[in-house]
Amino acid sequence: MTDRPAGSPRSDEHAEAAAEAAGVRIVELSELSGFEEVHRLFDDIWHPGLGDPPISVEMMRALSHAGNYVAGAYQGGRMVGASVAFFGAPPGQVLHSHVTGASVGRGIGFALKLHQRAWALDRGLDRITWTYDPLVRRNAHFNMVKLGARPEEYLPSFYGVMEDAINTGDESDRVLAVWRLSEPRVSAAVRGEPYRPQVPPDAVTALAERDGRPVAGRGDARVALVAVPSDIETLRRADPGAALAWRHAVRDVLGGLMREGARVTGFTGEGHYIVER
Incomplete structure (x- = not known):
């Protein structure tokens, strides 16, 4: 673990305040010992299959040495969160956040994202992208409400079938979240003002939940609401058939609308x- 070297860009005041509120110190990592801590942390979070970690120590070493973003969040001397990101396309504009995780709650993920945002802005970048599972309700809420990011592309089975303890063999559909770092809704979210747009009065339900399963509705309206299950991770273990039904329903409805050019504008x-046409 290393602190930022002298002369390197500092986190902005919002990132520092978020870290203080979460009770963590966030630092960039450049030594093998720090990357090994990240590897152990991610192993405890995801319990990946043998030889299939979210990211290897060697890759973190290479990314850090090439000037990319690898950071850890510490409470005292214990790592409780980490994030790894690399420069994306178009060059000079995008940072792609590959993996971020925290072992406990209390705002650590938010603090990591704000630290990452400050790091990107200091390097002249204007957006950060990442992928997430559209079925995981808490992640959709965090990304869209807490951060002000928006899904801009639906990616079916992006990583293939994943066998870790969280995904339990599910197909890995993802959406690409785009965090436009200086847009008004993002600036407000960074100040602690979550993005909660009003649902238009003409909205119709394109996908609903009934008795734990998805039920398709109308998808031809100007504004459509697409439901996701309350806890897909528990559902995967308790009722794999229902979980698979949700995967295919959200792929068909949300993915279909996005492929047609509709925009995801909020999360209730x-x-x-x-979703708005």
């Missing part, structure tokens, strides 16, 4: 994507 407190 009841667990619906707001």
